[in-house]
Amino acid sequence: MDPLSLGLLVALMTIVVLFSGVSVASGLLIVSAGFLLVFDGMRSLELMPEIFFGKLNSFALLSIPMFIIMGAAISSTRAGADLYEALERWLTRVPGGLVMSNLGACALFSAMSGSSPATCAAIGKMGIPEMRKRGYPDEVAAGSIAAGGTLGILIPPSVTMIVYGIATETSIGRLFLAGVVPGLLLVGLFMAWSIYDTWRNGSAEVLAQRSYTLKQKLEILPRVIPFILIIVGVLYAMYGGIATPSETAAVGALLCLVIAMIIYRLWSPKALWTILSDSTRESVMILFIIGAAGVFSYMLSSLYITQSIAAWISDLDVNRWVLMGIVNVFLLVAGFFLPPVAVILMAAPILLPIILAAEFDPYWFAVILTINMEIGLISPPVGLNLYVINSIAPDIPLKTILRGSLPYVGCMVLAIVILCFFPGIVTWLPDMIMGPV
Amino acid sequence: MATLPSARAASTGGYLILRLIKGLSTVCGWISAVMILASVLITCQMIFVRFVMGQSTIWQTEAVIYLMIGATLLGLPYVQSLRGHVNVDLIPILVKGRARKMLAGLVLLMTMAVVSVILFYAYENWHFAWERGWRSETVWAPKLWIPYLALPLGFGLYLLQLLADFVALVLGVDRPFGLED
């Protein structure tokens, strides 16, 4: 069987196995073992544990649990609510002020959390009930939080950027910087949409508006200080010559734990265990997928499928933007079904050589890839943020959440188009701080 | 699909053996969490030793990597017992009743098969490293059988939890895929 048809068979089998309800990581191991056994013999099965171990044997991966701990520690405190309340007091005059506060809080929280579900949970726990109480429609409340939470992987730190950096051997520090301006662009688009939506529905007047005095606006500010401390501390460690980007994650995790314990008095063993067990669960889930995806990509490479697909696509000889279009559709479809980390691990090594051959910037592509993954996070059947919204507000039906997040998907598609026309939005900040590649 | 993975931990239906296995998986989760916490502290200690004291950092990078690998592998049974491994339950939602139960059984059996294969070769690999005294190629040079032990241990305990889940499914104390009927 030639590698391309074999690749098609692998794709088909992977879809069938993954849809069967098996966990994504085990599914990847099952498909890999099956194909290795049939087409490569026993000798390759023997290698599975070593490849699994080898894939995880990387210091940079350590920042994944660290950035998850940062998010978990902060979201188990009042900090999210404080941040959210501060924004709310300052944004009451804007149409849809509460939606804006939520989006802003999601964006700020993203600067501390590397994971989208964590961001979604931290802000949503407070934001969704509050919005519903004030008469915002369910779809607006759930949709804005689901979408706002996806910023967690675009605005640094970002777990998926780390995985991309490792898979493609690109600089993680540079990837983080590349996500900053597109992240702000996306926040801007989200907010613009919310203002327009509220104005269009004329609901700005209908919704009960609270107003705050200047004193109330000022007295909330000290409560955001811990956030600023963490962000400044992490940035200082990273750019002040103290630690490498991966090591910085540990500084951030420790800072967040310490702040949770000291400022928010969270020192009961039970509270600490909640933080640790939540982070352990998410980290193990992601790292298991990473190890299993390592075995899967060994299988693809060993059967020469990766190389053949890459050669096939680069032989297509289409316009580079047509190629980018095809890649985007592929990423979107993959994102519907798989969590971001799995898509990046399986797709990045195949796509990157093609992207580079078409003279696209790898850091720019990382951002495009990440925005595609953000769409995947709020689309069925596997949308991690949808799970989170469901656990916060079990009575909001899935189709209401989806209807609410659809306009934000539109914003993300628009962001991709804008970035295609103006790639400088991505490359400007890293070029300025780190010098051109 | 609308269920949070963690909202449906393994049910034991009061069977002692199932409870024991679930308890063992939970203990693994504790150890895993402690290993992650330790790697945070060790990394910060490394930054301190290098930046503030200007001394060599020989063992920290490697130690935290091994701790993270250990945490991942020992975390497998814990996350399994909490149903925290993310999945796509597209077909399970489409089929009902007996067919769904059969599918759940098949999925568990396939997972157990591949985990057993990895467990077998992981044990062999660990045994080699132990018998031949392999060390890591660094100045610190720890014995490799110690980090390698995480593989057979983690996958072994994961297999045990999967087996318990299979039994619970057959006995009818746990719903297939944790889905409502």
Added chain:
Amino acid sequence: TELRLSHQWSTGDVRHKVAEMIATDVAAANVDLEIKIFPSESLLKAREQYNPLSRGQVDMIVYPLSYSGGQRPEYNLTLMPGLVKNHDHAARLNESPFMEEIEKIMAEDDIMILVHGYLAGGFASVGDCITRPEHVNGLSTRAAGKSFEEMLAAAGASISSMASSEVYNAMQTGVLQAVNTSSSSFASFRLQEQVKCYTPAGDVALWFMYQPVMMNKSTFEGLSDAQKTALLAAAEKAEAWYLEQAKAEDAASVEVFKAAGVTIAEMTQDDFNAWLDLAKQSSYKSFVDSVPNGQALLDLALAVE
């Protein structure tokens, strides 16, 4: 017959070209032998190629042998400070009784050498030039290889172990102040953008790493006579070219650093001796202490003129 060759470098690297030469020549010989190359760790990770080769899961690798020094401590001699003086000395070492001993150990793991080859390297720093041991005192340093780290630690440097992918960032922010690695790695990490001074391998050099093309012995023995002949002929031609390129790499790296405005320093014979004295007290001693029969093997290596 199809053979699979794995290595860790990109397709522009000299070591990939050595593999490619062998593949091309063998294919041209028309003996039903095809070599499929898996570059850039696309099959196996850099440090995880030795055992799969030993078990025949991959047929050939291009591999820095000292990576397996934790399994076979004798291999540590293939990356030992000052043991190799220059490229011609390295070539003589390849034909010596010392290398025969190494090959005997390899044979126990069912592995043989197809192409011998050493590559050289040097120092780079973000501050003053490094030519003598006292220059690294107090610097945060990363070295490629255990024996070099032991020597640098003895010189008072603080050793930072970190992934190679982080070196660029670490040098930019000052987490790392000096690096010691191979000439080709310097350019591929783009360190010329960050460092102030580069001490390349010149007439004398400290850093030489043995990076041969290796093959599974049983797989080789299973080939037909015509195939073996074609493979060995291709390997011999590749070895001569590898040696030539190894010398050219050092000069090429100097050009890259010069073009980036980096100061180029030179190590004198006297500097070299100072390092060697230090290495004898640190890395040589640690090697002899930890390896049974280590002294005899070291003497064999030192005996090569």
